[in-house]
Amino acid sequence: MWHLEVRHREAAEDSLVRRVQRDLAWLDLADVTVVETARLYLLDGPLDRDQAARLAEDLLVDGVLQSSRLEARDALDAREDGAVTVARKPGVMDPVEESVLRAARRLEIPLTGLRSGWCYRFRGADAAALARIGEKLLANPVVDEIHPGERALRPGGPTGTYAFERVEVELPADDDALLELSRRQGLSLDLVEMQAIRAHFAELGRHPTDIELETLAQTWSEHCKHKTFSAIIDFDGERIDNLLKSTVFRATRELDRDFCVSVFVDNAGIIRFDDDHNLCIKVETHNHPSAIEPYGGAGTGLGGVIRDILGTGLGGKPVANTDVFCVGHPDAREEDLPAGTIHPARVLRGVVEGVRDYGNRMGIPTVGGAVFFDERYTGNPLVYAGTIGLIPRDRCEKVTKPGDRIVALGGATGRDGIHGATFSSRELHEESESVDGGAVQIGNAITEKRVMDVLLAARDRGLYRNVTDCGAGGFSSAIGEMGETTGARVELSEAPLKYPGLSYREIWLSEAQERMVLAVPPEHLDELLALCASEDVATCVLGEFTGNGMLEIAYRGESVAEVSMEFLHDGLPRPVRRATWSAPAPDPLDDFEPRAADAVLRELLAHPNVASKEWVIRQYDHEVQSTSCVKPLVGVHGDGPSDGAVLAPVLGSTKGFAVGSGLAPHYGDVDPYHMAMAAIDEALRNVVAVGGDPDRTAILDNFSWGNTAKPDRLGALVLASRGCHDAALALRTPFVSGKDSLNNEYATAAGTICIPHTLLVTALSIVDDVTGSVTMDLKEAGNLLYLVGLTRDELGGSLALRLHGRRGDTVPKMDTATARPTLLAVHAAIRAGHLRACHDLSEGGLAVAAAESAFSGGLGAEIDLDRVPGAESLADFPVLFSESLTRFLCEVPRERAAAFESALAGMPCAAIGTVTDGDRLVVRRGDRVLIDAELEELHRLHSGGLGRILEGADRV
Amino acid sequence: MSEPRVLVLRAAGVNCNEETAHAFALAGAAPDQVHINRLVERPEVLDDYGALAIPGGFSYGDDVSAGAVLALEIDQVLGDALRRLIERGGLVLGICNGFQVLIKTGLLPGPGVDSPAVRATLTDNRSHRYEDRWVRLECDGSRSLFLSGSDMIELPMAHAEGRFTVGGPEDLAILEEQNRVALRYVAADGGPADYPANPNGSVAGIAGICDESGQVLGLMPHPERFLFGWQHPRWTRSPLREIGDGARIFHNAVRHLRS
DSSP: OOEEEESSSSSSOOHHHHHHHHHHHGTTTTTOEEEEEEEEEEEEOOOHHHHHHHIIIIIITTTEEEEEEEEEGGGGEEEEEEEEEEEOTTSSSSHHHHHHHHHHHHHTTTEEEEEEEEEEEEEEEOOOHHHHIIIIOOOOOTTTEEEESSSSSOOOOOOOOOOOOBBBOOSSSSHHHHHHHHTTTTOOHHHHHHHHHHHHHHHHTTTOOOHHHHHHHHSSSHHHHHHHHHEEEETTEEEOOOEEEEEEEHHHHHHTTTEEOSSSSSSSSEEEEESEEEEEEEEEEEHHHHOOOOHHHHHHHHHHHHHHHHHHHHHHHHEEEEEEEEEEEETTTTSOOTOOOHHHHHHHHHHHHHHHHEEEEEEEEOEEEEEOGGGSSSSSEEEEEEEEEEGGGOOOOOOOOOEEEEEEEESOOTTTTTTTTHHHTEEETTTHHHHHHOOOOOOHHHHHHHHHHHHHHHHHTOSSSEEEEEEETTTHHHHHHHHTTTTTEGGGSSSOOOSSSOOHHHHHHHHOOEEEEEEOOGGGHHHHHHHHTTOOOEEEEEEOOOOSSSSEEEETTTEEEEEHHHHHHOOOOEEEEEEOOOOOOOOOOOOOOOOOHHHHHHHHHTTTTSOOOOOHTTTTTTTTTTTEEEEEEEEETOOOOSSSEOOOOOOTTTOOEEEEEEEOOOHHHHHHHHHHHHEEEEEEHHHHTTTGGGGEEEEEEEEEETTTTHHHHHHHHHHHHHHHHHHHHHOOOOOOEEEEOOEEEETTTTTTEEOOOEEEEEEEEEEEEEGGGSSSSSTTTTOOOEEOOOOOSSTOOOOOHHHHTOOOOOOOOOOTTHHHHHHHHHHHHTTTOOOOOOEEETTHHHHHHHHHHHHHHTTTTEEEGSTTGGGSSHHHHHHHOOOOOEEEEEEGGGGGGHHHHHTTTTEEEEEEEESSSSSSEEEEEEEEEEEEEHHHHHHHHHHEEEEEEEETTTTE | OOOOEEEEEEEEEEOOHHHHHHHHTTOOOOOEHHHHHHHHHHHGGGGGGSEEEEEEBGGGGOOOTTTHHHHHHHHHHHHHHHHHHTTOEEEEEEEHHHHHHHHHHHTTTHHHHHSOOOOOOEEEESSSEEEEEEEEEEEOOOTTTOSSSSEEEEEEESSSSSSEEEEHHHHHHHHHHHTTTTEBBBBBTTSSSOOOTTTSGGGGGGGEEETSSSOOESSSSSSGGGBBBGGTTTGGGGGGBBTTTTTTHHHHHHHHOOO
């Protein structure tokens, strides 16, 4: 075995040295110096020194910049002088291994195994400091191993043997013992559910096997079955039979819009696009894995939602990703964090890097999203990832037929991610990191890219009849789902394994990434397998779909499970849940004394919720596939915050779509009903502002909630769901897909911290011609500025009020009578070409929107608040900072003013100012000047904050 | 006149193949997207083509370093076919990851016929981050057949390992003397660029180079992402242009292949 160390000849050329040096300031270790880093490889196999040297020279070392040292591993003398060695734990995905093995085969070098790692050498750090650096900065102990000293990379992957033994589980007659069994085995099933299982097997006259029990737990998990949403709820005495069906689904059914193709049945919602294609869209959460391992959690979250699109109909081609993160305050002090949590800045960096590395490698543009900060997210950050796909209109239907072969494509199966579905249905706590480490995976985007390439080719050749992805629950969920109406027979020993020693239970439940399951008619099997082999995609034939309605699983011919699909899918007892709601203690604003308007504006622009997300956005490739029309960053400086993104996904066509998102967690502290409506309104504003058609817009709901076993949490969920229903009806926007993530609470010794109830709404909107899109940056001096929509005294939950340490009671409310006509009118005006710029008003209200549009356009603006619709009865502060809904700031050339006004006839709308060629934002009210600020300063406040915090320069 | 055939290479992790093929098709070529495994089986497939394009992406995940594994593969299996392609006047274009591949195969800067071989590489951006941003580029009379005359263009870049650097000043001197700097990052006023106008810290602002023959071009920015006016980040600020700056690179290639 050979040990190869590769380092830069000049440490100054090594960007990793600079990055780690920068990050040391985070740990208050600025006195420590990073001397150098080295890439380490252990080369295993019967290769001689010349061959190892050749591999180094031809592949592993950049001769222009790097030098290397090759030694026999046995001859190494381990040293411990100020160094830390880091490597992935054995068994955790390290994509380098596969790539180097491939290269070695090309070179005909007999390499059989490889470990890679990093060594960092420091000056001025004692052993304690090195340990801290290792754990906090260089590695995550959940997935990495950290060794003191250099040359400490150790060989070895998981080895082991597995002796087959069929395991049966006796279900105790005693209820307490039964519940204890559920808890001990991590099944996350409650007593009623465990009793149903016990009764079922009593009827069969036998004990369940371990995987029968686990399969039921997976299938019945909150994650898969949405038990809370479909429960019977007692809401302060009112009986609700299935919350989801009576709110979100009902809105879609009542609207019955003709552009909806498939809603709530497949892995994603499908809507009409053009003559040849439909669009599909899905948004997922990956909150709990990201809390424990931000990088891997976010990456595999995105990888999972991409597979949802690949598994929609007969497979959509992913054309855009979105991501939304909710995290704690990025500048929180380490000592103020709850025990066991990762610092929010590190969480955010990790999740951004996770999405970046997965999305960019997949070649899918990441075009939209948001980052939202609140300290209650510290222990339980939220990671939403969404994917939009393009799917041929004749590839949207799928059906499994008896006799179809069960074929798995993609990654090999390992011990990763066992119990993800049940894990995500529990609360997080201080020990989650150590207890639930197995629930975390590191993805390999290139494996998924390969799978995508062959899957779409096989789709076009018609080689399979049904497809779904392996997500939470692995084979268990995928095969259970696809065989629901037929039955399935599975031989688990057929699955290719990452390493030996896996039990049948582990194979069945593993959530190893990058796998899809297909139902392949026998006559196409050979062609499909050949196609996969031709592009190095691993396959296995696990069995076949039957017609007997049973899920039959065998390992090396021995039966290990035999459970009816009927019981699996329909045997879940419906729980009854209690819900209640009482409004929070009032916070009347009679005594409220706001600070000066110009100071508040400056604070708002620098607040991380408002400040530029450029640092995040530029790390994503938002232009791959060459479809990007309105980019997430716009304006003269290339950093104006676009409301939404517009893409033309078919090369050679200008037909497109807009995507935008909305969330308003802070309104939910006061009123979850209006919070939900506000989130929908914001998502619609964001797509309409760039040119999306509000009348051909579909929306998605993603609830991240606290523990709904607690009646007040569930009461808030009831209200928010009703808000979803009422807003969807008012705007005539159907929900086409959704997902919920409950139990987002963090248990500490001092009590449980519940996240703000967070509903993310994503809007997907058709754009007939992307060359008619509009951006938010002001374009030309002399043009008029119009404000569309009524401003009200609705400061409750607003950011401006929160900056004053207040919450308020009156949150923004959708005017259900005027909201839709207003959106339609703004859209008609955009289509007619009347607008040069359009920006929605959201956090920070009119003041922030005007400032953003001005500095993004490099043009001044003058505004008179007296002309703002609704201002006559309002004080200055609400006119400037109220976050009333359905409002837009529009730039209109004077010669278009009459036409614009007639397009908006009947809507609240008024010219409130002009675009100037000055360099100031001036806001007056009559004769009083409220804000007179240099654009350059406002721009600097907006653009600086987040990047500086995350790059560490601001932290002392 | 027949449409020149262009082989657009696919491999695990290559992800700009469709739009690169589209760009060639718009320019009048007949592109085929061919997986590297087909070329491993039959390297002589390349003999049917006038040009090879290696698109952007993350070939083999950019594991080890960007483009390294695909470069090794091309070098091992396609070396002779590539030499034949160049000897008969064919073109090779490497965009982003494709440029990294060409550097790592040694096709760029190239073997050095009239002068010593230039030592050059592409490494981590100075910002030590992946970045997607638009850049202004000067093409000033290089010998690249993909570019003609003096011009100023705008294109997007999106990469983490795009900093062009050389073994020593003598290497840079050769590239400059032989007019092999095909594209250079410049500031808004056309002068020398600092970050972010030079987005990765490349020496002398070098964004793309060609070999001595001018037939092989590698560049970090993405010309296939700017074929239409509406792809420009500030297109809503001025009258809409029909054609983007990137299109000319493909047009020049097709014109050469037809000549």
